[in-house]
Amino acid sequence: MSNALESLKGLRDVDGIIGSFVVSAQGVVLLRDLPAMFTQSALAEVGPRIARLRDTLSHEGDVSNIVIRYEDHKLVVRAQLELAIVVLAEQGIHMPQLKMALNLVSKSLLKADLGALASVPPGVGEVPGRAESTVAAPAYYRGHRVS
Amino acid sequence: MDSLLETHTIPLHPWSVAWTFAVVVMLIKTLSSMPENASVPTPDSGIRQVGFEAQLQRVTLPDLVQMECLSGSEASFRVVSAANTGYLMFSGGQLVHAMTRTLRGEAAAQEILSWQQGKVEPCKFRAPNPPTILCHWQELLMRAAQRCDENPTTNVVLEKVNVAQELNDSEFLSSDEPEKAAGSGRALSKVIRAVRLDTQGNVVVARGEGNQEEFAELSAYAVRMAQVVGEGLGMGAFRALEWTLPNRNGLLYGESNGSVASLEASPHAELNTLRRRIGL
Numbered sequence: 001m002s003n004a005l006e007s008l009k010g011l012r013d014v015d016g017i018i019g020s021f022v023v024s025a026q027g028v029v030l031l032r033d034l035p036a037m038f039t040q041s042a043l044a045e046v047g048p049r050i051a052r053l054r055d056t057l058s059h060e061g062d063v064s065n066i067v068i069r070y071e072d073h074k075l076v077v078r079a080q081l082e083l084a085i086v087v088l089a090e091q092g093i094h095m096p097q098l099k100m101a102l103n104l105v106s107k108s109l110l111k112a113d114l115g116a117l118a119s120v121p122p123g124v125g126e127v128p129g130r131a132e133s134t135v136a137a138p139a140y141y142r143g144h145r146v147s
Numbered sequence: 148m149d150s151l152l153e154t155h156t157i158p159l160h161p162w163s164v165a166w167t168f169a170v171v172v173m174l175i176k177t178l179s180s181m182p183e184n185a186s187v188p189t190p191d192s193g194i195r196q197v198g199f200e201a202q203l204q205r206v207t208l209p210d211l212v213q214m215e216c217l218s219g220s221e222a223s224f225r226v227v228s229a230a231n232t233g234y235l236m237f238s239g240g241q242l243v244h245a246m247t248r249t250l251r252g253e254a255a256a257q258e259i260l261s262w263q264q265g266k267v268e269p270c271k272f273r274a275p276n277p278p279t280i281l282c283h284w285q286e287l288l289m290r291a292a293q294r295c296d297e298n299p300t301t302n303v304v305l306e307k308v309n310v311a312q313e314l315n316d317s318e319f320l321s322s323d324e325p326e327k328a329a330g331s332g333r334a335l336s337k338v339i340r341a342v343r344l345d346t347q348g349n350v351v352v353a354r355g356e357g358n359q360e361e362f363a364e365l366s367a368y369a370v371r372m373a374q375v376v377g378e379g380l381g382m383g384a385f386r387a388l389e390w391t392l393p394n395r396n397g398l399l400y401g402e403s404n405g406s407v408a409s410l411e412a413s414p415h416a417e418l419n420t421l422r423r424r425i426g427l
Contacts, residue, residue: 056372058392061393064392068387069385069386
């Protein structure tokens with residue numbers, strides 16, 4: 001189990017969090033800590049859409065936070081360089097607590113080598129088959145190399 | 148046909164008294180030259196589906212207004228003059244809506260018509276209903292010409308409306324709760340730009356700086372992405388979207404009637420009042 005995934009699981013310390021996952025700027029889901037009802041195919045569809053939403057909103061500089069409110073839930077996206085942490089939460093989530101937790105997790109993910117993050121062997125929490133696609137290639141974010 | 152062309156090319160200063168007279172004469176000649184059985188095209192007549200795209204030089208804004216109104220146009224145009232941007236929207240042979248960064252309705256039309264040079268391009272805005280300009284287009288041109296004749300060296304002096312006040316009106320915010328909207332004026336005092344789209348994606352209100360059409364497209368697409376992400380994860384119906392940029396914050400929300408309101412505000416803007424008002 002990677003440190004990155006452990007960090008992600010740390011988000012669950014905040015009440016009201018259903019789960020979370022990490023998406024690359026290209027929309028590839030790199031890590032997940034979600035209940036089993038969220039299928040891989042659903043995430044494979046959602047990942048690129050979150051990336052497109054992030055790109056859409058980054059018209060005056062890079063968007064750093066996105067909060068989408070649904071009828072009963074919230075989706076919180078913390079974007080940082082190549083990665084975006086996506087948190088599924090209940091409507092009444094304590095936002096200051098979540099923001100602080102996201103600060104810690106995003107720091108932790110940034111410290112982790114992106115290549116190493118992508119190379120985590122498929123296990124309980126990770127999306128299988130994604131590691132090979134990014135481990136060898138340098139990571140770029142909006143034209144700038146970040147690893 | 149030749150006589151018509153000659154009439155259109157009379158070289159005149161656009162806002163001289165002679166110009167005012169020429170507009171009237173030209174109009175009478177144009178109308179009288181139409182066959183009796185010719186009808187003014189209706190919105191459904193498909194007149195916009197055929198024809199040419201053209202780039203014309205030295206065309207004045209009154210020329211544009213006249214052409215669009217006489218053709219029964221349903222078109223909208225963005226007018227850019229130096230640092231100013233305005234919009235003119237036509238429907239059913241009338242100029243029915245105009246807006247600038249700070250003005251709307253006839254006041255905006257008068258200001259736009261006072262601009263002496265710039266560029267005009269079609270845009271996708273659709274005129275709101277009810278129209279904000281109620282007078283006949285000829286009367287509007289007459290007034291604009293008269294103002295310029297009286298004060299040819301300066302732009303028309305018009306009462307400026309604060310952007311926050313504009314956002315505060317019932318057209319932008321929910322029309323079913325105007326009294327609550329009135330209480331949110333302070334919260335919106337640092338709004339950079341805002342748009343409101345109807346269920347078909349037409350921009351019915353736009354305020355603030357920058358390319359509002361582009362912001363409308365951005366907002367519409369962001370809503371769609373948020374909806375499909377929510378559907379993919381079983382999150383329920385979309386309600387609102389907020390985002391943080393280095394120099395501004397965005398807030399976009401859907402309303403019960405299906406319309407979408409979207410705004411960007413300074414990071415120092417206090418949006419909690421608005422959030423509460425829309426039930427977030």
